[in-house]
Amino acid sequence: xxxxxSLIGVIGTLVVAFIVSLLLPxxxxxxxxxxxxxxxxxxxxxxxxxxxxxxxxxxxxxxNSPMPGLYNSLPLISLIVIMVLLVxxxxxxxxxxxxxxxxxxxxxxKVEEIMYMFMGSLSKSILSVRMPFPDMAKGAKHxxxxxxxxxxxxxxxxFRLIAFGSFPVYIALFVSVAVTGSxxxxxxxxxxxxxxxxxxxxAGALGAVVFFIGYMILxxxxxxxxLKTKADVIEGPYLEYAAKYRSYVYLTRGFLMFVLAxxxxxxxLGIAPNILNPSFIITLVVxxxxxxxxxxxxxxxxxxxxxxxxxxxxxxxxLGVLAIVAAFL
Amino acid sequence: MDDNKPNQTVIEAxxxxxxxxxxxxxxxxxxxxxxxxxxxxxxITVGVNHRGVERIMEGLPVEKANSLTExxxxxxxxxxxxxxxxxxxxxxxxxxxxxxxxxxxxxEELERLHSHCLYLAHGNEVLGxxxxxxxxxxxxxxxxxxxxMIGGNxxxxxxxxxxxxxxxxxxxxxRIQQLKDGMDLxxxxxxxxxxxxxxxxxxxxxxxxxGVISQEDAIRLACTxxxxxxxxxxxxxxxxxxxYEPFDFEVITQDGGDVKSQLLVRVFEIPxxxxxIRQAIRDLPExxxxxxxxxxxxxxxxxxxxxxxxxxxxxxYALEDGRVRHCVIRTxxxxxxGAMQHACIGHHITDAQLxxxxxxxxxxxxxxxxxxxxx
Numbered sequence: 001x002x003x004x005x006s007l008i009g010v011i012g013t014l015v016v017a018f019i020v021s022l023l024l025p026x027x028x029x030x031x032x033x034x035x036x037x038x039x040x041x042x043x044x045x046x047x048x049x050x051x052x053x054x055x056x057x058x059x060x061x062x063x064n065s066p067m068p069g070l071y072n073s074l075p076l077i078s079l080i081v082i083m084v085l086l087v088x089x090x091x092x093x094x095x096x097x098x099x100x101x102x103x104x105x106x107x108x109x110k111v112e113e114i115m116y117m118f119m120g121s122l123s124k125s126i127l128s129v130r131m132p133f134p135d136m137a138k139g140a141k142h143x144x145x146x147x148x149x150x151x152x153x154x155x156x157x158x159f160r161l162i163a164f165g166s167f168p169v170y171i172a173l174f175v176s177v178a179v180t181g182s183x184x185x186x187x188x189x190x191x192x193x194x195x196x197x198x199x200x201x202x203a204g205a206l207g208a209v210v211f212f213i214g215y216m217i218l219x220x221x222x223x224x225x226x227l228k229t230k231a232d233v234i235e236g237p238y239l240e241y242a243a244k245y246r247s248y249v250y251l252t253r254g255f256l257m258f259v260l261a262x263x264x265x266x267x268x269l270g271i272a273p274n275i276l277n278p279s280f281i282i283t284l285v286v287x288x289x290x291x292x293x294x295x296x297x298x299x300x301x302x303x304x305x306x307x308x309x310x311x312x313x314x315x316x317x318x319l320g321v322l323a324i325v326a327a328f329l
Numbered sequence: 330m331d332d333n334k335p336n337q338t339v340i341e342a343x344x345x346x347x348x349x350x351x352x353x354x355x356x357x358x359x360x361x362x363x364x365x366x367x368x369x370x371x372x373i374t375v376g377v378n379h380r381g382v383e384r385i386m387e388g389l390p391v392e393k394a395n396s397l398t399e400x401x402x403x404x405x406x407x408x409x410x411x412x413x414x415x416x417x418x419x420x421x422x423x424x425x426x427x428x429x430x431x432x433x434x435x436x437e438e439l440e441r442l443h444s445h446c447l448y449l450a451h452g453n454e455v456l457g458x459x460x461x462x463x464x465x466x467x468x469x470x471x472x473x474x475x476x477x478m479i480g481g482n483x484x485x486x487x488x489x490x491x492x493x494x495x496x497x498x499x500x501x502x503x504r505i506q507q508l509k510d511g512m513d514l515x516x517x518x519x520x521x522x523x524x525x526x527x528x529x530x531x532x533x534x535x536x537x538x539x540g541v542i543s544q545e546d547a548i549r550l551a552c553t554x555x556x557x558x559x560x561x562x563x564x565x566x567x568x569x570x571x572x573y574e575p576f577d578f579e580v581i582t583q584d585g586g587d588v589k590s591q592l593l594v595r596v597f598e599i600p601x602x603x604x605x606i607r608q609a610i611r612d613l614p615e616x617x618x619x620x621x622x623x624x625x626x627x628x629x630x631x632x633x634x635x636x637x638x639x640x641x642x643x644x645x646y647a648l649e650d651g652r653v654r655h656c657v658i659r660t661x662x663x664x665x666x667g668a669m670q671h672a673c674i675g676h677h678i679t680d681a682q683l684x685x686x687x688x689x690x691x692x693x694x695x696x697x698x699x700x701x702x703x704x
Binding site for chain 2: 036037097142150156158225230234301
């Protein structure tokens with residue numbers, strides 16, 4: 001009975017998460033961006049559901065990549081990594097011990113981030129190819145300069161994101177560790193069920209702000225979209241994904257939106273995702289609120305360059321460190 | 330130094346963008362030579378949109394050729410047809426009725442308004458600020474509707490003809506009232522936008538000291554129009570045009586030469602255009618709008634310069650048996666390409682597109698001639 005109950009909990013949570021995550025991009029674009037910009041916007045199902053379906057049935061092209069098989073499999077690997085992340089957040093999986101801990105979450109998020117580097121370095125799209133001989137059409141400035149690819153630029157930026165940009169979200173994860181004194185999700189949830197949500201403490205409130213900024217950075221949302229900006233690299237690491245592989249990219253982003261919000265609910269509200277628990281409704285509310293707030297922020301911000309990105313990340317990281325210090329006071 | 334000789338310096342990497350790129354409104358190619366994402370040199374190549382308009386104009390009757398100039402640009406179509414008519418009127422000694430001159434000025438200033446709004450919208454789009462971009466397109470709609478009301482089309486209104494303006498562009502009391510209301514609405518919305526724009530610290534951080542063109546460089550590179558005025562040079566051809574003599578307006582300048590100055594010059598030029606339109610409506614003379622009493626004759630090469638939204642526009646042609654000969658057109662973007670390349674250098678690659686856009690390029694206008702270099 002217990003095993004059945006657990007299986008229903010895990011599978012049911014995954015299914016509901018998947019359905020909700022399909023709607024999140026549409027909610028952000030239809031109800032936030034379009035409303036703020038006084039336009040009709042796309043149908044709510046368009047970005048998250050209809051677009052992936054459409055891409056799924058399109059003809060797949062072979063990317064201009066040295067390892068096309070690996071390149072095409074990376075979005076699917078990302079999706080699986082994020083699904084695993086959600087699974088370890090479900091209370092039924094807390095028996096896994098260290099695999100259901102903040103350290104495991106950090107590891108899985110890092111794997112997801114590293115995927116961008118692989119994607120960028122494995123893609124060499126036609127968009128940035130020039131002729132294989134010196135271009136003398138206009139006097140050809142610097143004809144011997146080696147050519148590069150826009151995706152390589154995004155790889156470099158992905159590296160900077162891993163090395164520096166994603167600090168806020170990882171610092172925010174450790175706020176709950178500092179408050180509860182444990183890295184295990186089971187302990188963090190149990191602590192909050194006894195003492196109330198961490199969010200309503202000084203450390204928790206500061207940590208929540210830091211987590212939210214980190215959430216936007218991990219999702220490459222404006223103004224923190226350094227991996228894929230319209231002004232230069234456009235789609236960045238995703239540039240050559242076509243058909244069903246692009247469909248996986250869309251699904252992955254929607255799912256990441258949901259999972260990160262769930263992670264917040266677990267670490268800062270003490271509500272682990274489980275469809276069989278009535279408090280799951282709060283997880284859903286958080287999952288809806290996060291993209292909406294993110295939509296408002298991104299609608300009123302220009303894209304940051306490093307000049308704005310580094311100081312913002314540094315300031316938010318310092319705020320995160322203060323949150324951890326506050327946890328010990 | 331011969332500009333056509335290749336520069337042999339090897340830079341770390343080249344990032345080609347275009348000719349088709351989603352961040353660019355038009356097809357053109359930019360080669361950015363970068364070191365650690367800092368642009369060390371840039372090269373802009375146009376020529377993809379070459380349509381040979383000047384060649385097509387050769388041999389056409391002058392009235393047809395004038396209409397064809399409107400197709401050079403979808404944004405400043407009135408500027409082209411007006412200047413082309415000015416060439417014909419100058420060559421054939423045609424007296425244009427004063428009322429027609431005023432209507433032409435109203436059309437031109439309306440075009441400046443929508444062109445500047447489009448520029449600001451595109452600038453904000455490249456900045457990543459979709460909301461401001463959409464807002465500016467929304468504000469621009471007022472002008473587009475007014476242009477449609479007067480000219481019959483929202484773009485390519487065909488207002489100017491040799492000797493005046495088309496009868497359909499006559500301004501009756503109803504149209505004048507709509508123009509007045511439109512200007513009030515435009516002023517109110519743009520003031521609100523400008524206040525928010527200049528007080529937004531994130532936007533100011535993104536555009537201050539980016540894509541800097543010094544005054545010396547702007548003069549050396551032969552910049553024109555608002556691109557030149559944003560470097561502090563008080564040069565506006567409208568102050569030298571007899572058509573603008575009855576109107577009182579300020580020549581707007583900014584000193585920075587950066588993206589902020591470029592954007593602000595256009596922002597502050599918009600109220601000046603509204604001022605001119607209001608004066609034109611207030612003092613609109615009575616009388617005919619077309620002078621049909623002129624005769625065709627052969628003329629030598631005649632040229633005309635006018636100030637259009639992007640700078641100085643040049644048209645010239647000769648007439649032979651009523652047909653156009655030796656047609657040459659130079660658009661302001663041609664003069665500003667050097668500044669666009671220069672503005673990218675020393676700045677981050679993400680700012681390169683912004684540095685180009687700040688000069689308000691219209692490469693589709695510019696693409697008419699091919700220069701063949703013997704290597």
